[in-house]
Amino acid sequence: MKTKITEMLGIEYPIIQGGMAWVGEYHLASAVSQAGGLGIIGAASAPPEVVREQIREAKKLTDKPFAVNVMLMNPNAPEVAKIVIEEGVKAVTTGAGNPAQFMEEWKKAGVKVIPVVASVAMAKMLERAGADAVVAEGMESGGHIGSTTTMSLVPQVVDAVNIPVIAAGGIADGRGVAAAFMLGAEAVQMGTRFVASKESIVHDNYKQKLIKATDIDSVITGNSTGHPIRTIRNKMTKEYLKLEEQGAGLEELEQLTLGSLRNAVIDGDVVNGSVMAGQISGMIHDVQSCEEIITSVMTQAEKLMKLA
16 A cells, blocks of 8 residues: 555555553564665663664664654653764654754654654644654553544644544444545554564563453553553552542642553563553453564455545
8 A cells, every 4th residue: 555654754554653661672664674675773761772772773674764762851762863964763752842953964864754643733743844644542541641632633633634544543444444544644653563573673562461451451540640641450550539629739649640551561561560552452352473464454444445
């Protein structure tokens, strides 16, 4: 399937893997790219040299394009931005801020810049700053979220900008892809679905938590702090929400979640850890390879879009 995004990024299918902290590392990113999508290494708060190593390891496993997700609030962001150029990465996605300070150097190096946005205003601002495309991410997503649903956000962003739009949030199969294209998107980004892939290094406890999840098992914590996060409910979220209700401050709440994502992803602590996942968790019933996921998603999407 050819779209503006597949042509821009040199990929076979309009499917992009979310740049998830701790989850989006080189095994997963290279597997998604090898299967025809765009894999993303989530730099998060990793030391710059670790990011460089991740990029080099990914290159050993695939000769196809992959990207790096740069968290702009990270103090290491300027160094990671340089490493992206030095290592010849062809695209970046960005979150938590405005990538304008890095735009000129990235553009000069031929790096495609694709910020993640949760509002029309942010999309328009980043288009003016020189973004090549944007990911319009609805609140159905896992992890840090905005306040607008994908169904509402994507068409409004599509109408507001002239650059390609990638839809994210609440997409797990070909039906979601077809719906996103009907809304005007040129590609989709999926995060949670790839967490439960064979190539994902996420602990099996985490994967099983997703497989067993139902449609009502995700909750939002952090509304009181202005940093809402969607996770699967467990002992930790119950305690967090209780503290929020009691008016606990940011420091006390952060203490509860310190290192909690790593604990869930690496150690498999799905009781006290942060099991970040989107609302589509209830649609995941098994662990498949990235190739199987992409093939099944695209087969279903293409069939539906032909019918349309």
